[in-house]
C-alpha cells in the first residue's frame with residue numbers, strides 16, 4: 001500500500017503565537033496574561049515576535065493588504081500570516097520549516113519588502129537599555145572601572161551638550177558603547193541589543209545594578225530630598241523609586257514607604273532589603289491613613305499612585321488602545337484623594353512630586369489642576385527648569401500655569417517609557433506664583 005505523505009506541520013512556536021494574537025484581538029484579552037498561560041511554546045521567542053508586531057503593526061498590516069497575501073491565499077489563516085510576516089520582515093528575518101503557510105509567506109518576501117519600503121515604513125528600533133547604579137552597594141567609579149575592564153567604550157559628550165544632541169548620540173550608540181545620562185546621576189545607557197544581557201547579569205541579580213527606565217528615575221531626581229531628610233513614599237511597591245530616593249539621600253535620613261497590597265508590600269521589603277537600604281521603614285497600610293503621628297516630620301513626599309499605565313513601553317499593544325472613560329474617572333478620583341492627602345496631612349512638608357506612567361490628561365494635568373484649586377497653599381515648580389531647561393515635552397499649555405510646569409517623557413521623542421511628572425512646593429508667607 002502506498003503511503004500518502006502527511007503535510008508538514010506549522011512549527012508549534014508560530015501556531016502558539018498566532019493563537020495568542022487571535023485571542024488578544026478577538027476577545028480583547030491581555031497579551032501578558034495570554035503569554036503567561038502558554039504552556040507549549042518558548043515564551044521568550046513568542047514575546048519577541050509579538051513585540052515586533054506591536055512596534056510595527058501598521059507596516060505589517062499595510063504590507064499584507066498591498067501584496068494581496070490573504071486575498072490570493074484564502075486558506076491562509078490571517079493571524080498566522082501576521083506572525084509569519086512579522087518574523088520574516090522585522091524579527092529573525094527567516095522562517096523555520098517547510099509547511100505550506102511558511103512556504104507561501106516566504107514566496108512573498110520580496111513583494112512584502114517592497115510594500116514596506118514603498119509605504120515609507122521603517123523598522124521601529126526599541127529604546128535603549130537603561131541601567132542604574134545602586135550606590136548603596138556600588139559606586140559610580142567602581143561601575144565605570146568594571147565596564148572598562150569588560151571593554152565597554154564610554155561615549156563622552158561635552159558638558160554643555162544640548163538635549164537634542166544628547167538624544168542624537170543615544171540613537172547613534174555603537175553596540176560596544178555606553179553613555180551616562182544627562183539628567184540622572186548613575187544612569188547608564190546601553191544599546192537595546194543588550195537588553196537581555198543586562199536582564200540576566202550577575203550584578204543585576206546582586207542589586208549592584210538596577211534595571212530602571214530613565215523616565216521613572218526623574219521622580220526622585222526632581223524631588224531631590226537631601227541626605228538626612230525625612231521622606232514619605234505613599235505608593236511604594238515594588239520599591240524602585242524608594243530605592244532611588246535612598247540613593248539620592250546617600251542612605252542617610254528616613255524614608256517611610258507605604259504600600260497597601262500585602263503581596264506587593266513583601267516585594268517592597270525584599271527589594272529594599274537586598275539593595276542595602278538602611279533608612280527605609282516599610283509600612284503595610286493605606287496611604288490615606290498616614291499622618292504626622294504615624295510618619296513624623298515628613299518634609300518630602302512622593303505620590304506615585306496606581307494609574308492606567310498606558311505609557312509603559314513593556315506593554316505589547318496589538319490593537320489601538322481604547323480610552324476607558326469610566327476607568328480613568330475612577331483612577332483620577334483615587335489619585336486626587338492621595339495627592340490632596342499628601343498636601344494636607346503633613347505640616348512640615350516642603351515639596352511633593354506626583355507622577356504616573358499614564359499619558360492621559362485625566363490622570364495628569366487635570367489631577368494637578370484640581371488639587372491646586374483645593375489646596376492653594378501649594379504651587380507648581382517648573383520641572384523643565386529643574387532639568388536646566390534641557391527638556392522638550394511639557395504638559396498641555398492650554399491649561400494656563402499648569403501645563404508648562406509639568407513634564408512628559410514620551411517614548412518616541414525622549415527614548416524612554418511614557419511618564420508624567422509634576423513638582424509642588426509649599427508656599428511660604430507672601431509667596432507669589
Ligand SMILES: C[S@@+](CC[C@H](N)C(=O)[O-])C[C@H]1O[C@@H](n2cnc3c(N)ncnc32)[C@H](O)[C@@H]1O
Pocket residue numbers: 234235236237238239240241242258259260261264285286287288304305306307338
Ligand atoms: C505605580 S505603583 C508604584 C510603583 C513604585 N512607586 C515603584 O517605583 O516601584 C502604585 C502602587 O501604589 C499602591 N497603592 C495604591 N493605592 C494605595 C493606597 N491608598 N495606599 C497605599 N498604597 C497604594 C498599589 O498597590 C501599587 O503597588
